[in-house]
Amino acid sequence: WANAAVADGHLTVTFGYAIGRLDEREYRKAAELEVVRLARFLGLGENCWDASI
Known part of the structure; x- marks a missing residue:
């Protein structure tokens, strides 16, 4: 599973x-x-994320 959150x-x-x-x-x-x-779907830039994969 994955949990996603957007802040700032x-x-x-x-x-x-x-x-x-x-x-x-x-x-x-x-x-x-x-x-x-x-990130794209949410309208964020490609480098505006991090993940614990």
């Missing part, structure tokens, strides 16, 4: 895992792309 134009996304954090490169790239898409 900055998106913060915290990922949670039922069985522990995944360490696969492809998963990390896909999750990061989804965060970028969410």
